[in-house]
Amino acid sequence: MKLEKSWHAKLKTEIEKPYIQILKTFLEREKEEGRAIYPPEPFIFNAFSKTPFDKVQVVIMGQDPYHGPGQAHGLCFSVPEGVIAPPSLKNIFLELKQDLGCSVPSHGSLLRWAEQGVLLLNATLTVRAGAARSHYGKGWERFTDAVIEALLEKETPIVFMLWGRSAQEKLQQIQQRGNTSHLILTAPHPSPLSAHAGFFGCKHFSKANEQLQKWGRAPIDWQC
Numbered sequence: 001m002k003l004e005k006s007w008h009a010k011l012k013t014e015i016e017k018p019y020i021q022i023l024k025t026f027l028e029r030e031k032e033e034g035r036a037i038y039p040p041e042p043f044i045f046n047a048f049s050k051t052p053f054d055k056v057q058v059v060i061m062g063q064d065p066y067h068g069p070g071q072a073h074g075l076c077f078s079v080p081e082g083v084i085a086p087p088s089l090k091n092i093f094l095e096l097k098q099d100l101g102c103s104v105p106s107h108g109s110l111l112r113w114a115e116q117g118v119l120l121l122n123a124t125l126t127v128r129a130g131a132a133r134s135h136y137g138k139g140w141e142r143f144t145d146a147v148i149e150a151l152l153e154k155e156t157p158i159v160f161m162l163w164g165r166s167a168q169e170k171l172q173q174i175q176q177r178g179n180t181s182h183l184i185l186t187a188p189h190p191s192p193l194s195a196h197a198g199f200f201g202c203k204h205f206s207k208a209n210e211q212l213q214k215w216g217r218a219p220i221d222w223q224c
Contacts, residue, residue: 003045006053007147014146023139027126036129038065039072046074047121050114056151057117058159058208058220061167063189064124067132075120077190078110091190091199096222099203105224116220121147123166141169148173157181157215159208163199164189183211 003011014020030037039046062076066086071079077089085093085108096102114120123144128134148170151158160182162168168186175184187202188194209219 004048004052007048010053010150019139026138037126039074043074044125051119055117056119059119060161062122063166064122064127067127067130075110075114076122079108081107081109087192088190091195095200099205102223112224152177159183159211161204162186
């Protein structure tokens with residue numbers, strides 16, 4: 001597991017803390033006990049590799065990686081091309097269509113977003129196969145708190161999209177900064193269980209672009 005260099009510079013002190021070694025030991029034990037871990041090790045920090053620190057314009061927070069084989073590749077809500085889009089991702093595409101008129105793509109990769117400065121970050125960066133939230137509470141949340149803290153110190157403001165309970169656990173951390181210039185958008189998780197409770201119709205994609213343009217920046221092309 002290796003962080004992209006700009007992120008490593010920002011998080012160098014964090015990754016040297018004792019809890020990171022405890023987390024590494026936990027992941028090694030999972031492997032020794034024959035448990036499959038997703039995403040595969042080379043993709044655990046994929047969100048950081050695809051979206052360097054200085055490029056971050058928007059942050060979308062997820063819960064933890066998909067726990068089915070071949071799905072997770074280190075970008076929250078995204079799956080590699082050729083893998084069927086899970087239900088939550090299908091609902092994201094439906095909201096995009098309603099919000100901005102984007103056509104529903106034939107694949108589920110959100111790589112184009114990442115390359116435009118959308119940090120696709122899960123609160124927990126690994127998961128045991130077939131067991132959602134199985135790596136919750138092992139140290140990843142503390143690490144991603146440090147990621148958010150580093151982003152809050154950026155001179156240029158960011159749009160935060162927080163969908164669902166795990167993502168919104170970061171909300172208090174952001175609000176504690178007081179006079180933040182960042183835009184914080186919250187909505188229920190896009191899963192079929194909660195999408196109709198306020199994710200559909202939230203218009204986060206158009207709101208993000210409107211704010212980026214107010215800041216004098218180019219909007220995100222959300223079409224995948």
